[in-house]
Amino acid sequence: MRIEKSLVVKSTPAAVWAFLSDPHRVARMLPGAAIQEQIDPQTYAGTMTVKVGPISTSYRGQMRFERLDAAAGVAELVASGQDVRGKGGAEVRMTSHVVERAPGETEVTFVSDLNVSGILAQMGRGMIEQVGDQMFQIFADAARVELEGDAARSGVTPNAPGATGAPGAPDAPRAPGVAAASAAEPIQMVSFGAKLMVGAMGRAVRRPIFWVVAVAVVVMLVWLIRR
Amino acid sequence: MIPAEFDYHAPSTLSDAIALLSGLGEDAKILSGGQSLLPLLKLRLGQVGHLVDLSHVPGLEYIKEEEGFLKIGGATRESMLERTPLIASKYPILLDTARVIADPIVRNRATVGGNLAHGDPANDHPATMLALGAAVVSHGPKGERTIPIAQFFTGIFSTALAHDEILTEIRIPIPPARSGGAYVKLERKVGDFATAGVAVYVALGQNGTVEQAGIGLTNVGPMPVKAAEAERYLVGKKPDAAVIAETARLAAKATAPTADRRGAVDYKREMARVLTMRALKSALERAGGK
Amino acid sequence: MATHQIRVTVNGNVLEAEVESRLLLVHLIRENLRLTGTHIGCDTTHCGACTVLLDGEPVKSCTVLAVQADGREVMTVEGLEKDGKLDPVQEGFMQEHGLQCGFCTPGMLMTSYALLKRNANPTEVDIREAISGNLCRCTGYVNIVKSIQYAAAQPR
């Protein structure tokens, strides 16, 4: 499935680019992640543990930059991982775009194509998407702290111009819930993409008739009422 | 489906239970009714080193009115809520809620405290407790504390409880005269999680205006949803058809559902609206305001 | 591997066993005690084939640990017939064709038995609600409802 996110930080495009193209720095913003080795200039291996309440999943895998175009501000990476207990895996292809919105204000847009396989995708009942949102929120907040420095930490811009996370998501990097380790812990990560391995997924399913009816009726009634 | 190995502990006092949890650390998990936790362990979606069973800790199963509150012990079974006359007569919203959780056999094991402490946005009690303005009492190594329900849920499957804190009681303010609440759940079949669920509580003044309002929603966001804007809107108004409709619209606005087999995002939002209307009407009726 | 010495009364007989922490009650019943009337149908508390009574209340024994039954009373389908006399729910299922393949039947019987203990004169809705956590793939429930009504009508 496709996920689009954006993040605006009070920082220069160059600083943001330097951050985004350094997996080790990005890693520190992502709870539960650890880079284990650099395989070649573009490829890194690592692990990532996502813990949601009593459910925990550890992935190991690789992240590879397929394109790093500083001039255009475009980075493209592919990350893939496999659940260490053989229960599934995920792959994400993510393109990020760094654009200056105003002097000292930079917007990063992320477009990801995510494929998740295994029990979490089967039984996550929409939860994966929400976990992804929360994780993005944590990442975004942590990235803002990293890039904006003390201003963010003091809470001046805690939630705005925030990431497009879900309403009700925790608004601080120390928010519990998603991750076992908090973002502040100076370890771990696989890649920017890896966190999205558990990010959203949509299901193009044909539902049993009841649900088709349900949706059809409601849509129709809404339409009739509005007409 | 067979769980991975763990060790089981059955402390006989609350302080032993807390001590065990503190001593064993994050690797220990509280076993209350077990109706959510054991399936997770059987699926091996989660793994724990230790389970600390609360069923041998006395005094955690009760339903009583005391000191201006309805007090429900943390380990009170859902089936006890269903069968307690006080609940049926005075707290029908709790009966509404208990009766649509899982199925009757599961409710013989499942506990009210577990339903809240599991932190699952698809569970039903959170919405009801949000509507009722309940508070959660917990015991941990640092003693007792009371957490307002609005601050209890902190993320998907996560709550304000520390890992070694035990939810021991739920406190619901005893409702004034001319008040009422209702919980309405849309489910695909018995035993299913809600497509959407809405709990509404209202208290009416002498002239029929709404003096207090609580609205909580189930499974339409990463956490149980408190429809604060809708609540604020409703308070001080005479609940006529237009007000009911607007309240429902605002409640639906507060949701952030994700698409799954239960329906698309728009459908779920619409269900939040429709069910809010229904729950609000029912709550008003029960409050005597028709 | 952590084990526990437990003492459980099953159908009136006191049994002692050493069990692993994670042993499920249904496996204690089926494998350790060889009472195979209790079945496993779904593992996720949806089907109710494993329903037994724990201190008189129906529970899904695939989602209860054996060690949790320590010091308590378990009743299974094998405990329904007393002194060669069938329980009225057993009679009812036979008379009203309340079973076909028989796989869900023990769980249905235990739920029905507990219902009638609590409510001697259930309405059809009471019955349908009570068995709503027990799935049957064969009968369409019509005759199961009749079977329980038959049992309720028996003099006690």
Place this chain on the structure above:
Amino acid sequence: MALKTTPEVSGMGHSMKRKEDPRFIRGQGRYVDDVVLPGMVYMDIVRSPYAYAKIKAIHTEKALKVPGVLAVITGETLKGFNLHWMPTLMSDTQMVLPVDTVMYQAQEVAAVIATSRYAAADGVDAVEVDYEPMKPVMDPFKALEPGATVLRTDKEGKKDNHIWHWEAGDRADTDKAFKEAAVVVKQDIYIPRIHVASIETCGCVADFDRTNTHLTVYMTTQAPHAIRTVFALVAGHVGLSEEKIRIISPDIGGGFGGKVPVYPGYVIAVAASVVLGKPVKWIEDRMENLQADSFARDYHMTAELGATRDGTMTALRIKTIADHGYTDAAANPSKYPAGLFSICTGSYDIKHAFTEMDAAYTNKPPGGVAYRCSFRVTEAVHAIERMVDVLAQELKMDPAELRFKNFIPPEKFPYHSVLGWEYDSGNYPAALHKAMDMIGYADLRKEQAEKRARGELMGIGISSFTEIVGAGPSKDFDILGIKMFDSCEIRIHPTGKAIARFGTKSQGQGHETTYAQIVAEELGIPASAVQVEEGDTDTAPYGLGTYASRSTPVAGAAGAMAARKIREKAKKIAAHLLEVSEEDLVWEVGKFSVKGAPQKFKTIQDIAFAAYTNHPQGMEAGLEAVSYYDPPNLTFPFGSYICVVDIDRGTGAVKIRRFVAVDDCGNIINPMIVDGQIHGGLSMGMAPSLFEEISYDENGNNTAGSFMDYLMPGSMETPNWETGKTVTPSPHHPLGAKGVGESATVGAPPAIVNAVVDALAHLGVRHI
């Protein structure tokens, strides 16, 4: 039908209480998981989380260190015995365990054998598999597009995902009829993939005795004899010989078609038992059952119906894409890759019809088995019964009126359908009239009109289906070459009691009772004194098994024929005892008496005793017979169902208010059991209409892989079914009976869908 026998004898037509119930209500049934053998070990299976992936490595070291784990079996292990692939019933091939590629999520990847269930599960967790995921092909339409990833690279020269093309009828003639039709309606109809989900999952205990090279397998199978032959054919080269294979199908906790196939798990368990020399038990859990076992349906149909302005149907055309998963492992008779789909002209006298189908490989589990339905008849009935309503809507005709206008008239039976079937008997108007009377059709239409005026949503749906069951005549029907006869062997004991053994296997249908009633009807021996046995290949006569509503039409007929053979011999003995010639004897239930001297008679019990103690010189002793019955035709049960639904305007929730089912299955053996079959069938007809669907996301994840999402209806979701009967006997069945186990599953879905569409029709909805 007038009763011929007393309640004490309980022949046909008696609602005899079931003989199998005393053990089930005591928890004394014996299902596969109840079988425990000395030294038995347990098997659990490692399954693929990916729908399509290369297997780079399987690491078994950690698993082998788990206490209690004895062995890990992989595709490489089986390859050593050339057992890693097996044939399917449709002459395709299927992996037992993969060597290099997995083709669907939850496919078997390796098996762990351990001393306990718990250790086996731990072992499964400890097996590490390195996969290289590939993009799965999930959509059968995309699978058939040029350039699609070719999935079956194991098949030499295979360049696409097309499995087969099948057609029936005259294309040109039908095209012409459509050109001439005044009205043509067209509709895409998808029947989703579903799963029978019997409450008992599949499993087996395989017990190989090395000393005697003898294999006994206790297994959840609806067709034990055919399975024995399959095992002999698949594993003959490793020393399994058919006389040394014994398949025992004990009590079966529901089958519905899902226990016909040979699943890899069975074969792996057998292999494991051969390798280890110990009994091996394998019982799947519910998720494995829903995710890996054979599915049903998954037909994407485009149907067209042509008619005159006044509503006379003239032409039918249906084009179907069938999603078969990664291999065609459907359970159909060999000649019928699309089953009996060509029954799709249904209950209507349609003169021109053509239907074609293409089957595709996708990255889904294999199958194409029944879901309580005879070989794709549900799909066919759904198509025609939906199209009739679509046409009625187009013509603004009442759907009942349109049906009456087009029914095959009762006087036209036996009726030759344009797609080649000979319908044995039927009276369709009678069934629909009865259903309309029972439900109060005219009043409901009035109520509906009033409700529409108030903005309420209420719908009435009709389905007047024709089933085709009882496969089948040997000239056309075989499975793996074995003709689809069935069998019965009856032995009468000296004291006049009997044992009757059949080639079928009950999974809840009550054969122990109904077969006994057939013998009682034919011989007058009380059904209570007839012991019925099935399911043990060492003792029962060879038969093709129980599925597709074939037990009564085929094995039941064999029972009657075997009993009649016994009666022939009994007549000779009676003539000997009464000292009269055979021509002077008349048979009444349970005795031969002398014509004109009814006081002179010998009961079947007298005769049975004489068969062992005083039989005529020159005659062999004993009183027994075997019949292998080859039916001259299929049977065509039918019915008319009417469903009333109310739809919640706010939520769209559909509630079935009433459902009347009038069935005609010819002469009835046990009315109580028939009603039970109808109730169950209706529930399984409702389930996929409103609740159940196996669905996949684009990555091949099965999103209905447990009972959390595969929504099997419970007591609160299931309405109080109302049943009625008409009786139109089959002219060719010895008892005039037809199969009934699946009629309701076949007939109910269109009634429900038609009702839902009807509730919304005034808003412009034509199909859902």
